[in-house]
Amino acid sequence: MRLYPPVSSLIVLLREAGHGGVDLDLTGGSRRSLATPAAGPTSVFIPGELLPLGCIGSRCGAACVQLMYNCRVMFNIWTLHRDPRYWEAPEEFRPARFLPDEAASHHPGAYFPFGLGPRRCVGWRFALEEGVLCLARIFQRFELRLDAERHTGPLDLRSSVTLAPPKGIWLKVHGREV
Template sequence: MLAIHQDIQEKVLDEVLQVKADEESVQLYHLPNLNYLERIIKETLRLFPVVPFLLRRAEGDIDLGEFTIQKDCSIAINIFHLHRNEKYWPNALKFDPDRFLPERAAKIEPGSFIPFSHGPRNCIGMKFAMMEMKTILATVIRRYRLFSSYKNLEQIELDSSIFLKPRHGYKLTLELRN
């Protein structure tokens, strides 16, 4: 998404330069201050959840009004479609990191953004994963300008088995910054 949205990439670079100043590498204490970068990551995970679906087993009967999911039934949760559902995400196919501004994030329907699953079986490493993504992206964006031959989200055809990935590769080019 950074390679497609050059204006957003430049804002991320500005934030990284402001937060880490002249220091050579990104440090742990920088990460809480990379707020815009975190919003970019969350919006990217909304549009492209690493794991596009979850499977769960009903531990008891679940009354949904019109029907009931019976105990021990398998439940498939389609994260990919949930994250692109217009009911929860107006203009769902638009890449908009500002969806995750604190005042807007507070209004996100619980359970409608679950890139690391949800509830008692959510990913135990989600905080570490976010720290790792911020560190890697801040390091890369500081050293390289990213480009893609994809011009918009609609051009990216996806495949999913266990993980979601672009059918024709990432089509990413890096250019060393001065």
């Protein structure tokens, strides 16, 4: 889910609180709008460290980006999930990163395969549990190997709404002895 998020980018419409606003608090603090009195009624501040734009303002005491309400912001989930500022050895598959001790040290906005805030995928908990259970059942009974004859190198992936290989993923399936 970190290396190959199902949705590789997310577009969010910023609106004022009380007008269908989107909670974009990526700071790990209490749930609040990022609008600040200094921002005025038409803009919002987002921590610049999570945006590839870099810092273009710093009114909120940290590097922030000021954005106008009713604009769209695109978060590139693929890039953020592989950013060395947030992940040690970002290209490595290391599930232990998400054990409680190590997970507490990660920035709270650096991992969001199902979106953020109140508009996060309603089925995210179910999807995680279902995925673990299905994979456990499959791996108990079968051994799966990438078909080396059809795949010679890294997978070719295309991103539209979801991340997918255009020619599929070909596997060789071998039954396990029970």
